[in-house]
Amino acid sequence: MPDSKKVTLSDVAKVAGVSLSTASKALNGSARISEATRARIEEVARRLDFQPNALAQSFARGRSQTIGILTQNAIGTWSAPILVGAASYLGRHEHATLFYDAAFDAEVLEASIRRLRARRIDGLLVIGDGPHYNLRSVTHSFSVPVTYVFTSTDGPDDATFVPDGVMAGRLAAQHLLEIGRRRVAHLTAADDIAATERLQGLTEGLAAAGLAPVAVHAQRDWSEETGAATATALLRSGVEFDAIFCGNDHVARGAEKVLLAAGLRVPDDVALVGVDNWEGTIVGQGTRHLTTIDPLLSRLGTAAAKDVLSADHVGGRQPQPCVLVIGETTVG
Secondary structure (H helix, E strand, O other): OOOOOOOOHHHHHHHHOOOHHHHHHHHOOOOOOOHHHHHHHHHHHHHHOOOOOHHHHHHHHOOOOEEEEEEOOOOOOOHHHHHHHHHHHHHHOOOEEEEEEOOOOHHHHHHHHHHHHHOOOOEEEEEOOOOOOEEOOOHHHOOOOEEEEOOEEOOOOOEEEEEOHHHHHHHHHHHHHHOOOOOEEEEEOOOOHHHHHHHHHHHHHHHOOOOOOOEEEEOOOOOHHHHHHHHHHHHHHOOOOOEEEEOOHHHHHHHHHHHHHOOOOOOOOOEEEEEOOHHHHHHOOOOOOOEEEEOOHHHHHHHHHHHHHOOOOOOOEEEEOOEEEOOHHHHO
8 A cells, every 4th residue: 555645646546446537536526437436446545545636626616725814803702712613614515715804994994805816716704803893795707616614795695594593582581481481671782773773682582471571671791891881770760670681692691790789689680691602612610600601603604604605605684593501600
């Protein structure tokens, strides 16, 4: 058997008992040979640990097998898991990546687009810093598929992969109903597409049980300060509540501090649910304190990478599933 470090296509062809041309066709996906022959050649290639020459394959297929990745904010909290999911998928499917970061700079963004257009890429992933950012569409600047992740664009037909905010709200409502809570308040950020979707999902989930949110308080941003301020407003309103669905985990943390300071017990008196799975995805804590909805950002990146490679490249907004992660703030 040839040394695995020096195995060539000729070695594969010789062991499989076929011509060099037939071996090349089999490993390049040509339909001009039988499945039995293809299977035999692929088995030999695996057994010999044959590693095809990526540059030669690129010339043979007329494709670079390189995907451009353009981030709005590479050092942002959410970019890392999305990048990991996307890059891992592309690597498993024999595609390299060419990476540029705009760092919220419009001039850098334009320069990056020009450089990417000049390169021989097979597709482009544009990773945003949140669905509330409405990026200018660059789809028509490229002749290859362009897929957007964790952002919005001004192109209604752009393939845009985002967490399903409505599903997040529904999951929170369903969980709170299952543990017997009926008076659910909502604390969140103001004027944000994700906040709007999560409230919609909560409202729909409660409506299925003949209920509605007992109160909705929104302020400023997604910070702990917003959580504290909205929780304080909720307490002062005099509305009775036994659960709070918070727009994200930071809001939930701020709200919990106010509730505890007011002498309320979590979850005995008030159950809390957040969104983002900050403990598990970002901080990496071994504990599970806050019940939350995980947007599965790594899988979001995977789904977008799969789309940009697909022959059936989709268009339009593509909400992706999220999951409930149960913690101490609802089950004790």
